[in-house]
Amino acid sequence: MSIKGKINKIIDLSVVDGPGNRTSIFLQGCNFNCFYCHNPETIRHCINCMDCISPCPTKSLTNENGIVKWNYKTCINCDECIRVCKHLSSPKIYNWTVEQTVERIKNNMPFIRGITVSGGECTLQYEFLIALFKEVKKLSLTCFVDTNGGICLKNLKQLVDLTDYFMLDIKAFDNDEHIFVTKKKVDIVLENADYLASIDKLFEIRTVTINGMDNKNTVDKITKMLSKYIKQGHKIRYKIIKYRKFGVREEFSKFIAPSEKELEELKSIAIKNGFEDVIIV
Ligand code: SF4
Ligand code: SF4
Incomplete structure (x- = not known):
């Protein structure tokens, strides 16, 4: 039987998920629980509590033998079901085979350079x-992975071999800060950063910066750690992301972004440590 993926969302044409136009595929389920997650409904898998069925204004959700079923044809994407879900999940999940997913990608073929899979934690x-x-490569498209680095990629060699490049979130360098943001330790994330950079498969590092966190320590230590690979000619972009409230759970919306001055200082630190491609978004 063909393997299936739990897919939260597909953006057919995206210009912010790697180089060129790409089809972005967001998978359901995450091993972190970052307080500033912009799509917290991707974190957990649905437990079929049925709480979202009656609030749906178009009756697009039904209980079929204890499993919530979503009718995408009648859904108006009002997201009321996501608002009422207390389990950081969504009933709007595509449980698709590889073949179904590839068919969707093929529809975008004239316009895309590749695909990027994200999440959740893909x-x-x-x-x-x-x-x-394996199937996407047959179409001569590139495959990028956007990951939180929370599982050991050295143990997923087949996936690493098939992936053209990775984009890696590093939320903080300091372990306590990383636990504060994600509820998980940072050690495996840093090991993955070093591993991917060493094999020249690290396209981009992303750090969300927040006022009050030690952003300077994070940018300084990460760029120093990876500078030896930059000297070897590996191209690694550092994307410094300003914290934004959009989509963040209400109880965590009190945080603010660092000042423009601090963001420019962070960029200068990365450049001083040898990074050439540093952007603030
Ligand atoms: S988004 Fe959810 S609540 Fe809104 S119509 Fe679709 S299934 Fe129903
Ligand atoms: S999406 Fe959330 S509210 Fe709806 S059935 Fe699943 S767990 Fe319950």
């Missing part, structure tokens, strides 16, 4: 990714 569904990437 590497948790690595068997689906391996099967998907």
Whole structure:
């Protein structure tokens, strides 16, 4: 039987998820729980509590033998179901085979250079990714992975071999700060950063910066750690992301972004440590 992926969302044409136009595929389920997550409904898998069925204004959700079923044809994407879900999940999940997913990608073929899989944390569904990437490669499209680095990529060699490049979130260098943001330790994330840079598969590092966190320490330590690979000629972009409230859970919306002055200082630190491609977004 063909392996299936749990897909939260597909953006057919995206220009912010890697080089060129790409089809971005967001998989359901995450091993982190970052307080500033902009799509917290991707974090957990649905537990079929049925709380979202009656609030749906178009009756697009039904209980079929204890499983919530979503009718995408009648859904108006009002997202009321996501608002009422207390389990950081969504009933609007595509449970698709590789073949179904590839058919969707093929529709975008004249306009895209490749695909990017994101989440949630897409590497948790690595068997689906391996099967998907094998098919996507046959179409001469590139395959990028956007990951939180929370599972050991050295142990997923087949996935790494099939992936053209990775984009890695590093939320903080300091372990306590990383636990504060994600509820998980940072050690494996840093090991993955070093591993991906060493094999020249690290396209981009992303750090969300927040006023009050030690952003300077994070940018300084990460760029120093990876500078030896930059000297070897590996191209790694550092994307410094300003914290934004959009989509963040209400209880965590009190945080603010650093000042423009601090953001420019962070950029200068990365450049001083040898990074050439540093952007603030
Ligand atoms: S987004 Fe959710 S609540 Fe709104 S119509 Fe679709 S299934 Fe119903
Ligand atoms: S999406 Fe959330 S509210 Fe709806 S059935 Fe699943 S867990 Fe319950």
